[in-house]
Amino acid sequence: MGDCNYLGGNEKCQIVVEETWKVLRLLGVDERYLRLKWVSASEGNVFAKEVRDFTELLRKLGRNPLAESGGNVLEPVDSATA
Numbered sequence: 001m002g003d004c005n006y007l008g009g010n011e012k013c014q015i016v017v018e019e020t021w022k023v024l025r026l027l028g029v030d031e032r033y034l035r036l037k038w039v040s041a042s043e044g045n046v047f048a049k050e051v052r053d054f055t056e057l058l059r060k061l062g063r064n065p066l067a068e069s070g071g072n073v074l075e076p077v078d079s080a081t082a
Contacts, residue, residue, distance in 0.1 A: 010038060029065055032057060 014036065021031040035054050039047045 027066065030061060032061060033064060 017034060017036045020034055024031045024034065035050075035057075037050050039050060
C-alpha cells in the first residue's frame with residue numbers, strides 16, 4: 001500500500017472502505033459484499049483471479065439483503081411521537 005501513482009489515493013480508499021464496512025455492519029449486511037484488494041497495473045492475471053473469486057463469493061452470498069427489502073432496513077421515526 002502507499003505506492004499508488006495518484007498520491008495516496010489507495011490510502012484514502014482504504015479509509016473509505018473501512019468506514020463503509022462499518023455502515024454495512026450497522027445495517028446488518030455482510031461486509032463481504034464489499035472487497036478491496038491492491039493489484040498493480042502490471043498484474044492482470046492477479047486482477048482476473050480476484051474478480052473471479054469475488055464473483056464466486058457474491059454468487060454464494062446471494063442477493064443483497066438491502067435489495068430484497070427494497071432498501072427499507074430501518075423503520076422511519078415519527079418525530080412527533082419520538
